[in-house]
Amino acid sequence: MALNRSVPVPLYYQLAELIREQIAAGELRPGDQVPGERTLSEQYQISRMTARQALVYLEREGTLVSEQGRGTFVAAPKLTYDALHLLGFTEAMLLRGAKPRARVLEQGVVTPPLRVARDLGLAGGEEAVKIVRLRFSDVTPLLLETSYIPLSRCPGLAQDDLASQSLYTLLEQRYGVRLLRATQTLEATVANAYEQQLFGVAEGMPMILLTGVTFDDHNKPVEQFKAIYRGDRFKLTYESERGAPVGNQVPAPRLSMVLA
Template structure:
């Protein structure tokens, strides 16, 4: 029979499971399914700490190796997350971001019922590096306004965003607008720039020391690097932005449609 531990824990209280109760599946699989059920039913909240391997093993009367295997698989599946020196926690709900509509971070967060925010890290005029110069098709004036911000949702760091804007079109932006509001709303509402479409790439990267510190993750944690060039209605590039999104809080999706075969084309 499972034994009890001296200190009560809400997860242990919710884990009403007897080893072997889920049929003949290996015990670590049964424990994994039981923990996953608790997360999906909301009995274990996002961000809640999971008891230690020793506590779980003692409470359930099974080996620590069995507990460890169940937790490792849940971490690999992004259901749980390990934080060095602090323990294992239920992963925060990931934000789904579509790849079809051209929207700003602020617009995305408001649509999800979250409060967008930003911490301005840098805003200055610089000479554009070659990659930015090519993306923005700069000619005589190679200067760009660089705006680097830590993007927040309900006060939680979500992304590091570095925008490059041609000084010839956007000589300055009020600090209050980039710290509190949407840059896209300022470009459209105040400068009359009609943002129309964008070219965007995504790739996985690992967090360096500085990015990890700002985003509140461990160095080496997975991040999603997004680079986007945004164009106005006339097809002129307006912004090149490089964003690093937390891999534990974001997932991107795109809807795919199969082209109808041309009549007479072999299947």
Template sequence: MKFVLNKNTPIPLYYQLKQWIIEQIERGDLKPGDVIPSERELSEEFEISRMTVRQALTELVNEGKLVRERGKGTFVAEPKISQDLFRLTSFSEDMKSRGMTPGASVIDVTVNTASSVLQKHLNVDAEDKVLIIKRLRMADDKPMALETAHFPLSKFPGLDEQDFNNMSIYQYIESHYNTAISSASQSIEVGLANETEAKLLDISPNSPILLIERMTYDGHRQPIEYVTSVYRGTATNCMWN
């Protein structure tokens, strides 16, 4: 049965198309390397404008689910890499070990009740408060990564009262909350920088970036942090060499 976009719902058409493509990828109907129909073909098949199709495909490219190859088309991206981290260091420690001076500029600090996603990641209840810290991570005064970290305040009361500029939160947690940060797992995928990310990271829009999701655990394998990071492409040598 042919999938039909619902034009009588407030859900945007581009978003419906985007979700349909994601479902095809997750079900295996579209596999890594498979070519995506052209904007014209999708426009005709779903009876929507090419601009609507372009918005859906562009978001999927920016999220790393699709890749564009000039002159060839748009393809399903390879799945992101998942790994357990056996040598766990903070950004600050990692930069210092490479002879670089780490820094951080706080963009935003908020305290919100836990969303359904954060409830799952941080093992907290819906009424629990979560500290959300957005920082621009620096090395030798150059922007390296845009980081959004989430911490459960039920586990770290008063953490929201600290100054997070040029501060290692890991070191603070270990010294003030008697919590050993012992392990982490993360997933990595490639993407393209949107305008906001490009401006903060001092790169051009649509430049290649690394998108990283990381879970950090204490010695009892209890989650203490969920963080998403956007690394500029030129920072990858610092991360992996």
């Protein structure tokens, strides 16, 4: 609970770590106000500038946001869909005022294919929950999504209701999985016969294929996924900027999936 001055780790960094841990432990929740610069400096017996350095550091990495005259607050995670999954299907839907719906086509425990098992780091024969969902905007099917999650991570997932709630919320809230990182690959393809029928599109319809793996805070793979989007309805926009930082935040390239 105190800082250690006899170790070659900067005080501001120790304090930043400490605050990060408090957030990770749930002692500080998104939206909560963190102690101010003056309070921290007194509490940990450091100068205000040093306390400030820790806060600025955390603000820069996106963990905190501060507002002059009000205080400093724990930032919303804004990762689950946004940066992490890139797709933002639900967001894109809500933005357009359409109602996101899902039909569960498959949900159960299986022995995953070799390629999937490898992505998930599973030993031979280890089981996983397979989930296949078709997602709609109102009545139009837009996206077919297949996910595999190791059974050991989510014992009851095969029985949970997935039609009405997000898989990511479920994983985080019910199974305590903290998703932090994702690798994904996007490519162009055309609809196969099954997909043609499912989406009700013509032969040769261009589609976007998104595959990838999400990882938790221990860098262990959590989910292997594959999603097929209707190519005529989705675009991907990418904005890169080498601009001046706004406040303390350095602008990162923005990438988002938009519905045409």
